[in-house]
Amino acid sequence: EVQLVESGGGLVQSGRSLRLSCAASGFSFEDFAMHWVRQVPGKGLEWVSGISWEGSRMGYADSVRGRFTISRDNPSNSLYLQINNLRPEDMALYFCAKGLNDYTLRDYFDSWGQGTLVAVSS
Amino acid sequence: DIQMTQSPSSLSASVGDRVTVTCRASQSISTNLNWYQQRPGRAPKLLIYATSTLESGIPSRFSGRGSGTDFSLTISSLQPEDFATYYCQQSYSSPVTFGQGTKVEIK
Numbered sequence: 191e192v193q194l195v196e197s198g199g200g201l202v203q204s205g206r207s208l209r210l211s212c213a214a215s216g217f218s219f220e221d222f223a224m225h226w227v228r229q230v231p232g233k234g235l236e237w238v239s240g241i242s243w244e245g246s247r248m249g250y251a252d253s254v255r256g257r258f259t260i261s262r263d264n265p266s267n268s269l270y271l272q273i274n275n276l277r278p279e280d281m282a283l284y285f286c287a288k289g290l291n292d293y294t295l296r297d298y299f300d301s302w303g304q305g306t307l308v309a310v311s312s
Numbered sequence: 313d314i315q316m317t318q319s320p321s322s323l324s325a326s327v328g329d330r331v332t333v334t335c336r337a338s339q340s341i342s343t344n345l346n347w348y349q350q351r352p353g354r355a356p357k358l359l360i361y362a363t364s365t366l367e368s369g370i371p372s373r374f375s376g377r378g379s380g381t382d383f384s385l386t387i388s389s390l391q392p393e394d395f396a397t398y399y400c401q402q403s404y405s406s407p408v409t410f411g412q413g414t415k416v417e418i419k
Contacts, residue, residue, distance in 0.1 A: 227356075234399065234410055234411070234412045234413045235348075235350075235356065235399055235401075235410040235413075236410070237407055237408050237409065237410070249406055249407065250407075251407055252313075252407075285355060285356070290361070295406050295407075295408070296344070296403050296404065296405060296406050296408060297403055297408065298346040298358065298361050298401060298403045298408070299348075299356075299358060300358045300361075300367065302355035302356055302357070303355060304354075304355055305355060
């Protein structure tokens with residue numbers, strides 16, 4: 191059974207940094223692209239970032255490019271999202287999601303974690 | 313970026329009803345359209361990919377159709393567990409984008 195468990199969220203002051211993690215199990219992590227999708231409570235879904243199976247291709251939403259960095263460590267089945275210069279509009283539930291493809295980020299998502307909540311104080 | 317617009321934003325229906333949600337893309341996305349269900353307090357769940365292919369384990373009362381810019385998700389006979397929010401998502405071009413969601417509520 192695929193399991194994705196996010197961690198690292200919390201209440202952080204605007205302008206500070208945070209690192210989110212996603213621990214994956216139940217599938218061959220190194221074979222798939224992985225993504226972060228966020229959701230402001232009560233609102234819709236927004237794709238934030240994705241990374242190809244071996245980490246050579248990364249993509250970001252315009253709203254986070256230059257502040258967020260996605261990375262992965264295949265030996266430990268882990269996905270990360272480094273968030274710098276947090277803004278109030280970054281406050282959301284951040285989901286880790288498994289892609290169906292390996293390299294392209296034009297992907298869809300067949301497994302999701304339960305999310306980790308990032309709250310931003312001014 | 314490709315904009316995805318769903319209609320309606322919400323609807324009320326009864327158990328057993330046939331329900332259709334539509335999704336329109338701002339440009340042609342071929343058949344690269346996917347649907348998710350999100351129950352309150354839960355993560356999204358993939359229902360249908362590539363417009364009409366049911367994800368494993370999804371009941372056959374769910375179906376999808378369309379191509380180009382216009383797509384639809386139909387639930388043939390609404391069940392109590394189907395009351396949720398549904399999102400479409402295009403995987404034709406990067407960045408992938410979602411519709412704003414359609415909330416299906418109990419009448």
